[in-house]
Amino acid sequence: MSVEHHEPEVSRLLAPLEAADPLTLERLHNSLAVCAEQSHALDIAYRTIDSPLGTLLLAASQRGVLRVAFSREGHDAVLQHLADHISPRILLAPARLDTAARELDEYFNQRRKAFDVPLDFSLSKGFRLNVLEHLPAIPYGRTESYTKVAEAAGNPRAVRAVGTACATNPLPLLLPCHRVVRSDGTYGGYLGGTEAKRFLLSLEGAA
Incomplete structure (x- = not known):
């Protein structure tokens, strides 16, 4: 037809x-x-x-x-x-x-400090996945440097790779890459934008 x-x-x-x-x-x-x-x-x-x-x-x-x-x-x-x-x-x-x-x-609304929902990591692999799996270990209201996260993820020299992992994090907020900052204390990049990162750190009392 x-x-x-x-x-x-x-x-x-x-x-x-x-x-x-x-x-x-x-x-x-x-x-x-x-x-x-x-x-x-x-x-x-x-x-x-x-x-x-x-x-x-x-x-x-x-x-x-x-x-x-x-x-x-x-x-x-x-x-x-x-x-x-x-x-x-x-x-x-x-x-x-x-x-x-x-x-x-x-x-x-500041009534929750950690998430309990199950996550699917299908969009991440390799070292980036190692970085993402470490992020929930950074306490609410605290920050870690890219260098420290690289060490925790198993490759102390992979500081830039940590930055890439955070910049491409498919699960921001649930995996708190906003808590990762530069060694000098400045914010560094964020998928949601610098203002969003500043807001989240202020919300948690870390800014």
């Missing part, structure tokens, strides 16, 4: 959805998300949350939170990267991330 024959049929099928009110579309989407979750067809669920640092994108596999992204990274670009490198079976499905959203809200 030609493309010309398909197009009217597709338009006819989609017409009821186009005419549906937003509440109906939301219910249909939620039903789809539930079905995908229950049938284990949903590899990556995502949602957004409001925060003092702007809108954050949260994404999780069935193993745990996979990505936390700031608006300045471009949420669409982040989702495309996840689809390309992890799985194209990705859907807006907030329920899987309810606990992560709640814990982040508690953190920003």
Whole structure:
């Protein structure tokens, strides 16, 4: 059958959805998300949350939170990267991330100092993974130098690599790379921007 024959049929099928009110579309989407979750067809669920640092994108596999992204990274670009490198079976499905959203809200309101949600480290490997696994050991309200983190991660000379690991941390906030600073006490770079790093350290009383 030609493309010309398909197009009217597709338009006819989609017409009821186009005419549906937003509440109906939301219910249909939620039903789809539930079905995908229950049938284990949903590899990556995502949602957004409001925060003092702007809108954050949260994404999780069935193993745990996979990505936390700031608006300045471009949420669409982040989702495309996840689809390309992890799985194209990705859907807006907030329920899987309810606990992560709640814990982040508690953190920003100074009611939480450590996170308990399971994490998925699929986006990191090698020395960068060693660095990320060390970050939760840096206490709330404290900082460590890039040099000290390099030592803790098993390669005292890899100071620049620590900087790269922090700059590409797929799980900022949950893995507190904002607590890593230069040896002279200056902030150094941060995926969310210098102002975001200053805010987080001030929030924790470390600035």
